[in-house]
Amino acid sequence: MEVGDDLHPDDPNNLCFGCGHHTPHGLxxxxxxxxxxxxxxxxxxPAYLCGAPNAVHGGIQATLLDEARILDVAANVLTTSQARWLRLESS
Incomplete structure (x- = not known):
């Protein structure tokens, strides 16, 4: 794997809400x-994923955490037993 590689290549059968590139209302x-x-x-x-003005809905935040965790478990990117860090930013 090279730096810059997309971990979820453009697969028309990947309809995942989080990482699917062919799910129009997904992330x-x-x-x-x-x-x-x-x-x-x-x-x-986008605004339709917000629960309050400028606040991403908690269910969407949970989905983002789920996507990060599945990388740890399934994608073999984060393979150490060290503590994990996930930074969520809002602008």
Whole structure:
């Protein structure tokens, strides 16, 4: 795996709400390998995914956490038994 590789290639059969590239109302996460035991994903949530003004709905936040955790378990990106860090930012 090379730095910059998309961990979920453009597969028309991947209809995952989080990372599927062909799910129009999904999060359309592009999860990129950044080296070592790390990956990065960015999500700009549209207004219809907000529970209150400028606050992403808790269910969507849980989905983002679920996507991060599945990388740890299934994608073999985060393979150490060290503590995991997930940073959520809001603009």
């Amino acid at each position: 359309l996460l592009k999860i990129i390998y950044v080296g070592g035991h790390s990956a990065e994903a960015k999500c700009e949530a």
